[in-house]
Amino acid sequence: xxxxxxxxxxxxxxxxxxxxxxxxxxxxxxxxxxxxxxxxxxxxxxxxxxxxxxxxxxxxxxxxxxxxxxxxxxxxxxxxxxxxxxxxxxxxxxxxxxxxxxxxxxxxxxxxxxxxxxxxxxxxxxxxxxxxxxxxxxxxxxxxxxxxxxxxxxxxxxxxxxxxxxxxxxxxxxxxxxxxx
Numbered sequence: 165x166x167x168x169x170x171x172x173x174x175x176x177x178x179x180x181x182x183x184x185x186x187x188x189x190x191x192x193x194x195x196x197x198x199x200x201x202x203x204x205x206x207x208x209x210x211x212x213x214x215x216x217x218x219x220x221x222x223x224x225x226x227x228x229x230x231x232x233x234x235x236x237x238x239x240x241x242x243x244x245x246x247x248x249x250x251x252x253x254x255x256x257x258x259x260x261x262x263x264x265x266x267x268x269x270x271x272x273x274x275x276x277x278x279x280x281x282x283x284x285x286x287x288x289x290x291x292x293x294x295x296x297x298x299x300x301x302x303x304x305x306x307x308x309x310x311x312x313x314x315x316x317x318x319x320x321x322x323x324x325x326x327x328x329x330x331x332x333x334x335x336x337x338x339x340x341x342x343x344x345x
Contacts, residue, residue, distance in 0.1 A: 200232060 311323040
């Protein structure tokens with residue numbers, strides 16, 4: 165396979181999604197940061213209070229750190245933050261401790277054995293996904309939970325053919341797959 169990228173030329177197929185992701189992250193972050201640094205009046209924040217103020221011939225930054233000070237001095241928030249960091253550290257170390265030896269073993273294994281080992285790693289993810297799909301079938305079939313509940317409540321008098329319609333079933337399955345990823 166040959167890659168024909170010219171030096172100095174941007175790959176715009178990667179730049180546009182990256183800019184969109186950064187905008188979706190930065191704009192809410194800036195809004196929350198601005199709310200936090202505004203001077204609070206009770207439970208309401210003055211939205212008209214400027215961050216920059218022209219005073220004595222120069223710009224003056226009007227930041228109030230009382231909200232952040234409260235976050236880092238209140239024992240409830242500090243203990244929650246420390247607990248979250250401990251959980252993240254332990255789970256990261258466990259994943260690294262399990263993942264790297266497995267990856268090393270797969271990389272060093274015989275070429276004929278690699279697909280089998282990779283299948284053993286990927287198979288639990290597929291099983292979980294297939295169980296969820298079959299659960300939808302159990303909910304939506306003619307004598308499934310939803311139809312039986314609707315008939316018991318008197319909303320419908322005969323079962324809806326929701327699972328029997330192949331086109332709607334394919335669309336429902338695609339939405340389920342794309343929404344969970």
